[in-house]
Amino acid sequence: MSVVTTTMHGDIAVLTIDNPPVNAASQAVRQGLMDALIATEESKPAAVVLTCAGRTFVAGADIREFDKPFLEPMLPDLLNAIEAATRPWIAAIHGTALGGGFELALACSHRIGAPSAKIGLPEVNLGLIPGAGGTVRLPRLIDPIEAARLAVTGKPIGAEEATQLGLFDSIAEGDLLDAAIALAQDAANKPLPAALLTRQAPDVERSTWDDAIAKLTAKARGQNSPHEAAAAVRDALDHSGTDALKLERERFMRLKGSPQSAALRYIFFAERTVGKSPRTKGVAPRPLAQIGVIGGGTMGAGIAAAALLSGLKVQMIERDQDAANAGAARVEGILGGSLKRGLISEAKHTALLASFNADSNYSALAEADLVIEAVFEDMDVKKQVFKALEAACKPEAVLATNTSYLDVNEIAASVADPSRVIGLHFFSPAHIMKLLEIVVPNNVADDVLATAIQLAKALRKLPVLAGVCDGFIANRIMSSYRREADYLLEDGALPHEVDAAMRNFGMPMGIFEMQDLAGLDIGWAARKRRAATRPASERYVDIPDYICEQGHFGRKTGRGWYLYGEDGKPTRNAEVEALILAESARKGITRQSFSEDALMGRILGCMQSEGTAILAEGIAASREDIDVTMVNAFGFPRWMGGPMFMKDA
Numbered sequence: 001m002s003v004v005t006t007t008m009h010g011d012i013a014v015l016t017i018d019n020p021p022v023n024a025a026s027q028a029v030r031q032g033l034m035d036a037l038i039a040t041e042e043s044k045p046a047a048v049v050l051t052c053a054g055r056t057f058v059a060g061a062d063i064r065e066f067d068k069p070f071l072e073p074m075l076p077d078l079l080n081a082i083e084a085a086t087r088p089w090i091a092a093i094h095g096t097a098l099g100g101g102f103e104l105a106l107a108c109s110h111r112i113g114a115p116s117a118k119i120g121l122p123e124v125n126l127g128l129i130p131g132a133g134g135t136v137r138l139p140r141l142i143d144p145i146e147a148a149r150l151a152v153t154g155k156p157i158g159a160e161e162a163t164q165l166g167l168f169d170s171i172a173e174g175d176l177l178d179a180a181i182a183l184a185q186d187a188a189n190k191p192l193p194a195a196l197l198t199r200q201a202p203d204v205e206r207s208t209w210d211d212a213i214a215k216l217t218a219k220a221r222g223q224n225s226p227h228e229a230a231a232a233v234r235d236a237l238d239h240s241g242t243d244a245l246k247l248e249r250e251r252f253m254r255l256k257g258s259p260q261s262a263a264l265r266y267i268f269f270a271e272r273t274v275g276k277s278p279r280t281k282g283v284a285p286r287p288l289a290q291i292g293v294i295g296g297g298t299m300g301a302g303i304a305a306a307a308l309l310s311g312l313k314v315q316m317i318e319r320d321q322d323a324a325n326a327g328a329a330r331v332e333g334i335l336g337g338s339l340k341r342g343l344i345s346e347a348k349h350t351a352l353l354a355s356f357n358a359d360s361n362y363s364a365l366a367e368a369d370l371v372i373e374a375v376f377e378d379m380d381v382k383k384q385v386f387k388a389l390e391a392a393c394k395p396e397a398v399l400a401t402n403t404s405y406l407d408v409n410e411i412a413a414s415v416a417d418p419s420r421v422i423g424l425h426f427f428s429p430a431h432i433m434k435l436l437e438i439v440v441p442n443n444v445a446d447d448v449l450a451t452a453i454q455l456a457k458a459l460r461k462l463p464v465l466a467g468v469c470d471g472f473i474a475n476r477i478m479s480s481y482r483r484e485a486d487y488l489l490e491d492g493a494l495p496h497e498v499d500a501a502m503r504n505f506g507m508p509m510g511i512f513e514m515q516d517l518a519g520l521d522i523g524w525a526a527r528k529r530r531a532a533t534r535p536a537s538e539r540y541v542d543i544p545d546y547i548c549e550q551g552h553f554g555r556k557t558g559r560g561w562y563l564y565g566e567d568g569k570p571t572r573n574a575e576v577e578a579l580i581l582a583e584s585a586r587k588g589i590t591r592q593s594f595s596e597d598a599l600m601g602r603i604l605g606c607m608q609s610e611g612t613a614i615l616a617e618g619i620a621a622s623r624e625d626i627d628v629t630m631v632n633a634f635g636f637p638r639w640m641g642g643p644m645f646m647k648d649a
């Protein structure tokens with residue numbers, strides 16, 4: 001059976017695309033639409049309504065086809081043919097009309113959206129530009145700078161904004177199909193609007209354009225596609241529709257073959273592959289309605305807010321009532337921020353606060369389905385908390401630790417039933433960061449693992465499964481490249497040189513700037529804790545300890561690897577640089593000069609060898625787990641795919 005079916009509603013033909021899960025414009029869909037177009041051009045209904053079954057309108061071209069040669073009919077040819085149809089075509093949009101799906105809607109003569117519909121051109125996120133007329137038709141329909149915004153940022157917009165911009169003819173009140181049929185009947189009695197491709201593009205003055213594009217591409221860092229998308233929309237203004245279409249296609253095909261697009265497509269699928277385990281296939285998760293959070297500090301409050309915002313009830317526990325009040329104030333601060341930014345309504349804000357309680361008595365956890373401990377990173381403290389949880393919670397409640405490096409097997413062994421214990425390592429700020437490392441101890445029950453994965457889904461996080469070791473995946477790799485950066489200082493580099501190399505590679509921040517931001521005392525405490533077990537043969541750089549011994553902990557004390565003035569901007573710290581040179585001399589190291597590539601080569605090489613060890617030890621099941629972690633925890637440039645992808649490429 002074709003994935004496109006036609007039914008008649010009076011004299012209106014309704015075409016329905018049914019290609020789960022997201023109605024991607026695969027070859028079968030393109031062929032089905034082409035056949036339906038030919039048939040309707042022959043049968044001549046009053047108008048055609050194009051709709052989709054399932055959860056969404058067409059969410060784009062089928063990305064899985066991008067590694068093979070494209071098969072006929074090509075999407076641009078199909079869309080040109082639809083635009084040239086003699087009947088009105090009405091796109092009835094629900095869910096997300098993205099990329100090729102949006103372009104399909106643009107080829108229709110009319111568009112109507114469900115109130116919750118979203119449309120966008122996310123191709124830039126795959127290292128591409130729209131390749132089926134999006135950059136050409138859009139600036140002929142709406143303000144070209146708005147068109148550029150959609151193509152350059154890749155961010156989708158809602159139905160209301162789409163209507164204000166002139167993208168939707170209307171928003172459906174009530175049933176979408178009924179409203180689309182009514183619009184079709186109306187359109188059938190009017191002249192067809194001129195095809196977008198044949199319209200004259202508006203004129204936009206070069207300086208106005210350049211200013212707007214500079215703002216839109218400011219955050220692109222080393223990613224090419226936003227610049228290419230801007231150039232494609234500009235081409236569309238400077239050329240006829242037909243010529244611009246050819247230029248767009250050439251640009252799209254060139255980008256499809258580019259390393260950045262390969263990397264971005266890899267990470268797109270990697271993010272949808274991680275967080276799955278053969279152990280949880282067919283295993284029902286335990287119920288998840290009420291969450292307990294132990295600790296109301298930055299991390300605990302962030303976790304509590306994330307759970308509340310996802311519709312869960314939260315019981316927070318602190319050591320005394322004052323601390324509970326402070327924790328509650330932090331949670332209220334986060335929710336208040338969401339209200340201020342318009343992310344939640346006043347009514348929702350009130351409802352979320354009503355779902356939250358902070359207390360100092362563990363007995364308040366009697367109804368909790370899952371409790372996440374986010375207290376001080378100390379094994380004895382954690383074990384005491386778990387003892388208290390064991391006494392207060394129902395026996396089937398899942399007990400989780402948010403530790404970022406402690407031995408989760410040892411924590412699990414501290415309770416009578418270790419199978420209920422798991423690691424849930426959130427990243428700060430926990431209500432914003434998408435990554436969630438699920439640390440899987442030896443004796444965890446399958447349904448506890450399934451519950452942790454279910455929680456990640458409920459919180460709309462990206463779960464990555466990690467085995468138990470010091471630092472799991474994220475912090476283990478981070479510690480190793482931080483150490484390598486320290487070696488580079490002794491070998492000849494200065495902090496600003498290492499940081500510049502990392503930033504120019506595409507990281508949001510260099511490793512020394514990042515440490516100054518987080519506070520140098522955190523790493524210092526960890527180094528002191530590990531001093532007893534550090535092998536004597538291991539190369540050790542004392543410079544960060546010397547800085548901390550002087551009470552300089554980074555940004556918060558105004559001095560660290562850098563100096564921080566009134567404006568908060570980092571400047572080079574001559575004292576630290578002198579210390580670095582003195583340390584090289586003391587250790588008899590001849591300082592060499594490094595190019596940025598050489599610096600980044602050492603850091604990247606170190607990430608890759610630690611990643612290889614993590615895979616060999618089974619801490620991560622696949623390179624995707626490591627790359628998704630690096631991209632989402634530390635801002636490794638997405639358009640490079642991740643360190644392991646780069647290694648294999």
Ligand code: 3H9
Nearest residue numbers: 024059060061062063064075098099100122130131132272
């Ligand atoms: C394009 O259109 C180029 C054109 O301009 C020109 C062409 C010539 N193809 O994300 P989810 C799969 S480029 C194939 O978990 P959600 C996905 O892998 C494209 N498969 O669901 C997953 O599979 P599995 C422009 C796709 O509800 C399943 O669908 N469009 C595609 O959280 C569910 O996905 C985009 O970039 C696809 N296009 O989010 C949109 N999309 O179940 C990309 C999804 O096996 N897609 N899959 O793991 C998205 O942003 C989200 O998937 C969406 C749904 C918002 C649609």
